[in-house]
Amino acid sequence: MTVVTDVVCPLCGSVCDDIEVEVEENKITKVIKGACAVGKSKLQGHERIKSPMIRVNGVLKECSYDEAIKKAAELLAKARRPLLYGWSSTVCEADKVGIALAEEIGGVVDNTASVCHGPSVLAIQDVGIPCCTLGQIKNRADLVIYWGSNPANAHMNHMKRYSYISKGYFLPGGKKDKKLAVVDVRETSTSKMAELFAQIEPGKDFLLFSAVRAVLMGYEDIVPDEVGGIPKEKIVTLANMIKESRFFITFFGMGVTQSRCRQNNIVNAIQTTRAGHLHTKGAIMPMRGHYNVNGFNQVCTWETGYPFAVDFSRGFAWYNPGETASTDLLGRGECDVALIIASDPASHFPADAVKHLARIPVIIIDPYHNPTTEFADIVIPSAICGIEAEGSVYRMDNVPIRVRKVVNTDYMSDEEIVERILEEVRAIKEKEGE
């Protein structure tokens, strides 16, 4: 038995990197400290896909990696509108190869951000984002606002490591030195801890942001008595909490990005932070889901100029979520082959988009069986990044961390698999060119 320290958790966007595990016979047998319940579950693993498979007469049959990769390359090389989706639960090194593959085949490459914080990115493209790393919050933020986000359930270590419950240089007393405000449509375990909880009517976030902004800008007089179910008094209290803080941070979740006004809720949230900044110091940050959803966005941006939903049909990058995001391509029935990696659109896309997966050839690369495997024609199992393979990931605050390889494996890594597919595609194209 050996103890491995400083293990990086490959689960959510918090990317906790102080985890200790016990390894025995090439398996993580115990998580000693650092990980939350969800992280522990990931680190200790589940039932794996045993072998690559190809669907023959409706049934998945085991085959070799070579066969599966070759078949996948053939499908992709001839596709007219291929989609390469996922990329958030793998490392940046794999993402890079994926982008090169998309470019090679004139495909659309997109990651899970498009159904998660894609709208946040669109908002940043409108107005930018005053942000900071999580340690800055831990050391300075005396007002923490969670808006449409429930970290107690979705990012369980977040408050303890980085925000409300953590102790920092200028806030040695931890939560005694801080205030917590929560805006949500329902009571949550997070809202119960808050000094101010505004229970907003669904779909009214945009209005509430505008009201808080108007107060912060000095126009309390024009704000009506109630906005989105929140009395004016409470709106003014929230604005005053912002004004009186030394450093405020708003964390927002999908409660804001997925409801009415979507990306424009975030535009308004950012504008509200800018208005608060006229009085004090403020920052705002999306609560990113997958541990490397941000990493793909980073890599895709430096390689193509755009963070996700990039369409290479014409040889150069064209970016237009709403047209070039995965749900658009599947929901509108545009795409003719899909490669899915490190994600599960069958579980997370609207039914009509999922149904299109049933109509077209689907290649899936993943360590685990998941509902998308039900639709797959080619299944390629891979090593688990952060446990069996190493590489770069980007935390929700853009801090790059290298996840570790803790145990050995016979599975090929995502990076190797995609690289091999790319090589096969190039070989096919070269042959065609002759």
Add this chain to the structure above:
Amino acid sequence: MQMIKLMVKDDVMSGVAKIPIEVDSLTPDNLFGKNEAEIKAVKVWWGNRQENTGDLFEVSVDGAAGSADEVKIVFEGDLTRVKHIGDGMKAGEIEAHGDVDMHCGAVMEGGRVTVKGNADCWAGREMRGGELVIEGDAADNLCAMYRGEMTGMTGGKVTVGGNAGECVGQYMAGGEIVIKGNADVLAGYAMRGGRIVIEGDAAIPGADMIKGEIIVKGDVEMLPSFKYIGVETIEAETYDKYIGDYAMGEKKAKGTLYVRKK
């Protein structure tokens, strides 16, 4: 006058995947002076490959034109996956018989596009001039900006016979949009100039606007950051007048929102 008919071939849209055709090369400016064979050879993008127009469309040419102004292109067949109709056109006329896909009339500078059906997102995106008529509904981001730009439509006129989706005229700086039906959330978002008339209902119009004019004749879900000024009469109708958006600060809040009195 020259009439060019382009009918999408049936088999093009009959596959399992409906792959969009992008026809920004098929504008009066570009087709003027070409004969039928030459038009058939004009390249259009179909997914990740370029094809001859003649392979995807039945092409017929009738009459002659002395300039692009005298060219009229008629699109027929299943147009629901035909994108960029009239994108960038400067002169002449396009008529689309049916529902059209995204970016219809985007960046157009002159001429006229008529859609005898609905138009999908980004119709009239960054429009500079000319006229766009959508007889049915317009989907979201009608006459909006491209991502990240601070300028949307700057000129021309757009009329929508039915309803319009979210963010009509986002970052609009000039020109006029008339919606006969309702407009979904955030019409005139971050508007900097020009005029939007909504004859039906509107939800939270005018957010972050700093200039320009929005007129709503139906019901309005108001933002909490507009200031009521008083009553004004426009074309013999009485309107409540608001100034905003005060969320942008008083110095910038120079947009006007008129709501017809019931």
Add this chain to the structure above:
Amino acid sequence: MEGIKVILISGRTIAQGENLENKMSEEYFNAVAICELNEGDMARLGVSADENVKVKTDYGEVVVKAKKAKGYPEGIAFIPMGPWANALVSANTRGAGMPAYKGLDAVITKTDEAVLYITDLFRKYKEEAWKK
């Protein structure tokens, strides 16, 4: 039996997160194929915990188990993020790339129909896909 009108939201839960990579399991099914409602709404529907309800939107319908939960105002229902919630969501992203997963208008009725297990749900999708 007449249904009730609700606004439907979805989101992550701990149990859903723990079984993210274990979706073909009983645990995931139990964690996700559910609809949380407040006590009043449960009573209005005439269902008790673990009885089945049918949830319907403009875009689809799905049968899930009703669960009583605290913290919700009347008229708000919650289905954890996952395939059952997504049966009710439109694939039209309204020019944003992102479906509207939250804030859907829905009608809930009590039902005797069974909750489809994940493989059955997707078998149904496959059949429907080719009907189109």
Add this chain to the structure above:
Amino acid sequence: MVEELRIKNGVVYDPINGVNGERREICIRDGKIVEDVMNPKVIDAEGKVVMPGGVDVHAHIAGGKVNSGRIFRPEDERRGREPKTKVCRSQSGYSVPNTFTTGYRYAKMGYTFVMEPAMPPLLARHTHEEFIDIPILDKAALPLIDNNWMTFDYVKSGDSEKLAAYIAWMIKATKGYGVKLVNPGGTDAWGWAKNQGLNDESEDWGITPAEIIRALAEANEKFEMPHAIHLHQNNLGHPGNFEMTLETYDVTEGVKASKDRSVTHLTHQQFFSYGGTSWKDFESQAKAIAEYVNKNEHVSIDTGTVILGDTTTMTADGPMEYSLYQITGRKWTNCDVELETGAGITPFLYSGKVGVHSIQWTIGLELMLLVKDPWKVALTTDHPNAGPFIGYPIVISTLMSKKRRDEVLSEIHSAVYDKSELPSIDREYDLNEIAIITRAGTAKILGLQEHGKGHLGVGADGDVAIYDISPEERDAGKIQRAFMNTKYTIKGGQIVVKDGEVVAAPEGRTFLVEPIFEDEEIYKEMLSDLETKFRDYYSVTMRNYPVQDAYTPHPYVIKAPMAK
């Protein structure tokens, strides 16, 4: 296989070796300049100008804030896009191009080395990851070490040995090249939305920016570092800041350089050469700055010359970006980095119609024309702050042609005639001086001439730019075109650009400096202090912090022993 190349008949400018426009032959073997070759591929450069590969001393080409600039400017990305070719990846962007494009465009201008001058240590991995994706160029990066709480502690306690130990650790941990300072003290104060002038004492730490600058300069000189401290001082971009600029220059006077170079390299001084009391009476004070540089040996500068047009500004100077955004009301991104630094980004349009912008444009040129010794001044646009690097050929042609300057002056805001010296300056750069401010001098400033950059002597890297222009050419348009697209660019002996097209895109190297701190006892004490910082205040563990070797697949390591 031995790769050999002979460039014959070219007119060579190699200032480090005293070659000023002479017909010389250049031979390359195995990527290095050699005396002679046996079976070379021959390039006939008859009537053309031959220079060493360009060396950029300061351009923000990679890392967290550059990428944040790309992310929030899809409208910039759609300018200048090019489809993929057999050699090149797809290209996007104008002021914040994608990584591949950055490599191709520099190579087309004849550049082969670029210094990324601001790497937040906590985000260092990001910078190196982007480096891997910038083809052709050799690169290095300067970690920001001036707003770090560890630095503050040691400046406060006056513990210069531990400070030296810390910067040695930091440069190694980040795989960096030297010491970068950006608004020392002020960037940390921005954590509370405040800022600091040169002699303001920090409320939280009880030290002044001047003390930080002096201490880091002294710590840097404890090693034989190839480069001076690289300083973006306090008070950037404000009217009347030239006085503080001159005071800042004085701060490191008397510090003894450990090598033959300046003690302080002051970057993009255009932004620090402002007179007046507000934007209304704004004027150039480039002359005062240039005079100081002319008289003193402990400073070198680069210019940050303005390219008129739209660009993306980005700097670790968070408060400065905030004030810029307040002026324009355009989009604004800020990122504070815990215990270390920060960054701000906002788009900006330099318009010839605006008086202030027009004067800013003159200042960057004045600095280059008024500093007499070209070895002390380097051409930069502080890419992309004063304009994108692809504007260099415009600047070069403007320096070489008084006529062009007069043409521009007559087209932009007339304030330039009252508020700037530029209209009265007659000096025109020659090609030798251009070679100094774009490669020879910049290589010397960075200490790279000992490592094969900036010259064409035997043993140097086979990095050569061949410009299709006669040495006598005075036409600004022709000069600009020639410097925009080389006839040939050769990198490490390989032809990478031919007739303005990228024909090969090999991977470049990363240059790293390893300072060697000798006193183990002191080093251990410093490590123990650092462990406390990680345990209590950082959000990552100390073991996960240093940049792993995987991020520098082609390293070139320069050892920096303790100074004698």
